[in-house]
Amino acid sequence: MEYIIEMLNIRKEFPGIVANDNITLQVKPGEIHALLGENGAGKSTLMSVLFGLYKPEAGEIRVRGKRVNITDPNVANALGIGMVHQHFKLVHNFTVTENIILGQEPTERGRINIKKAAKDIKKLSETYGLEVDPYAIIEDITVGMQQRVEILKMLYRNAEILIFDEPTAALTPQEIAELMEIMRRLVEEGKSIILITHKLKEIKEVADRCTIIRRGKYIDTVDVATTSEEKLASLMVGREVSFKVEKDKAKPRENVLRISDLVVRDSRGLKAVDGLNLEINAGEILGIAGVDGNGQTELLEAISGLRKVEEGKIELLGKDITNMHVRNRTETGIGHIPQDRHKHGLVLDFKLSENLILQTYYKEPYSKNGLLNDAAINEKAQELIDEFDVRSGQGINTMTRAMSGGNQQKAIIAREVDRSPALLIAGQPTRGLDVGAIEFIHKKLIEERDKGRAVLLVSLELDEIMNVSDRIAVIFEGKIVGIVEAEKATERQLGLMMAGSTHDKEEGDM
Template sequence: MSYVIEMKNIRKEFPGIVANDNVTLQLKQGEIHALLGENGAGKSTLMNVLFGLYQPEQGEILVKGQPVKITDPNVANRLGIGMVHQHFMLVEKFTVTENIILGKEPTSRGKINIKKAAKDVEAISKQYGLSVDPHAKIENISVGMQQRVEILKTLYRGAEILIFDEPTAALTPQEIKELIQIMKKLVSEGKSIILITHKLKEIMEVCDRCTVIRRGKGIGTVNVSESTPDSLAAMMVGREVNFSVEKDPAEPKQTVLNIEQLVVKDVRDVSAVNDLNLEVKAGEILGIAGVDGNGQSELIEAITGLKKPTSGKITLNGQDITNLPPRKVTESGVGHIPQDRHKHGLVLDFTIGENIVLQTYYQHPYSKSGVLNFKEIYKKANELITDYDVRTPSEHTLARALSGGNQQKAIIAREVDRSPDLLIAAQPTRGLDVGAIETIHRRLIKERDKGKAVLLVSLELDEVLNVSDRIAVIYEGKIVAIVNANETNENELGLLMAGGSSKKAGDPS
């Protein structure tokens, strides 16, 4: 059997950790090959070795049967290897075309020929069904479109082998469907794809074979057609995983969060939240279901003090918190797992220990008379790292050095540990593997059972259905219906999310 890529017995070490321990991966021509593993299992590290960002301590790489030494990404590009990173490497102020040609600009008489470049970009995007406006600025296009730009960047450089690193982590369900079609089209045009993921549904839908890594070690490679989500999950975490969420019926009590006639504008000064009314009770998980961009982000920002509403009122336990600054909102009893962990969740150049006390560092015992007590800070961090299984070399490791999933676990540990009266969980399991998702869902239910109010905002419909007690559907900034989770299904919710109506849907007023 001839392979387009062979990575044999790769070992990659970092101080205090073996990220890849003797891992082998073989990619066939024209296949979509999944690389599956828990958060921090070593998937991205292995692909960063293939892309030349890291040098392995041991092992060899063969491209089309020839041994190669990939010393940097330029060498990878020359060998026809392109990588679409999980966190996009784009310049927001540049246009689509400027981003795609960056570092490989076509020149005419010493000047960059943007006209020619835009034509080339358009031709490639048509060939692969990646419709993108070559003249649009990155800051003005959706996350799904930005991802297409990253894919076009690799194709513009002549990539035959594409590495997708967690490509669906930040996409809406519709964008995920489109991406799957794009991947199938790429393969039909002769490309080969390695897909780093831990979403079993996507593997079953689009992949031919799957290589599993657990804690840095290669567990095996299987044909997807001969596997099930259960068997893949067991290979990945080393035990059986329960996909259904077990919980007792909710026992809602007094209203914790009450929102009346809320109006919030977005960055373009257009009303994103329109006259919205909502209440969340103690002892319940209220899920918000909606297509991305229907006001969810602005609603969360208004509740947490990150954005001032234009009008309306937000009360927590009867206290008006409408225009309080974020720290005061937090101190009133609100916890916030933000949807963008890098923007609002972490200070990436602080240690993981410092990040774990971001909400409480100025309080006893972490500080006295304005002086931080690092012994107590790191003691607390250590407890939570163990309790929430945050995979990190130590509590002194910088947050940016952790995998996305472990960064997420650290944020969840910080917010849930304080056991706030209202816990806002926005995309809480984004980028997490099935084992971690199971744990986080249990934590949210535990908070509910302690009599806390949980507001769950997620684009994953099955998560909203599984974890919520009641579901509020948001459409164009309004709550259009409220339904009981055990009396609805994906079809009904999908209809409501698209602005349709349902006979069973409750009156949101």
């Protein structure tokens, strides 16, 4: 069998960790080949070896049957290999065209011919159904559009083998469906795709074959059509995984958070939250469902103190916190798992141990008379790492930037849940996590609820909202359009409400 890509017995080490331990991956021409594994299993590392970002300690790579030495991404490009990274590599104040041609600028008499490039890109985008405006500025377009720019960047360089690293992590459900369609079209046009993911639904939908790696080791390569999601999950995690969240009926108690007539503006000065009212009680999980961009982000930032409130009132445990400083809110009883882990959740150039005490470093035993107590900090950090299974190369001393996205997320959740605040705001808490970690986080949220805490869950995954919440509030254009009991809610009913229809709410749901 002639494979287009063969990675044979690849070994890659970092200080304190073997990221790839004798892994073999063989991709057939014209297939979508999924690479499945938990957070930190070594998937991105393996693909970074293929793309020339890392040099392996052992093993060989063959492209179209020939042994190759990929020393850097330019060599990979020349071999027809392109990669869309999980965190896009785009220049934000450049146009779409300028980003795509960067490093490959077409020149005439020593000048860059932008017009010609834009025309070529327009043609290329139409061929593959990747509609983008060649003259749009990157920071003005959606995440889904930015991803299309990354794909066009590969196609512009004539890539035949396309690597997608966790491509749906930041996309809305609709953008995910569009991306799946784009992948199918790319394969029809003769491309081969390697898809790094831990989302089983997506693998079942588009992949032909799937290679599973666990803790840096090769486990198996299976045919997707004949392998169930449950089987894929247990191969990935190494044990049975439950997809259903086990929980007793909620026993709501006193009011914890009350929001009245809230108005908040977005970064462009438009009303993102528009006269919103909401209440959440101790001992319940209230899920907020909505299509991305309907005010969820601004609502969470207003409650946690990251964004100014224009009108209305926010009360926590009967106290008016509308204009309170962030630290005072935290001390009044708010924990916050932010939607953007890099921007608001972590200091990437701090060690893992330092990130784990960001909310408490100024208190005893972590500091005294303004001096940090390393022994107490390290002991606490180790305890959280063990409890939440946060994996990293050098334990508490790992630079947070060097950790996988999923393990960065687990670190934030460990820090916030450990304080057991009266109100836990969970903004897309399982984004970028694998099934085993998702199961664990859901359990933790329910434990908090059962301790009598209030949990406010915002997620773009409707399954997660329906599975974990006790009540579901649907947000549309900055307002809550209805609240339904989770056990009675149907996907159709919620979908209609998310699109702004109020006709499908049951009587008495409000």
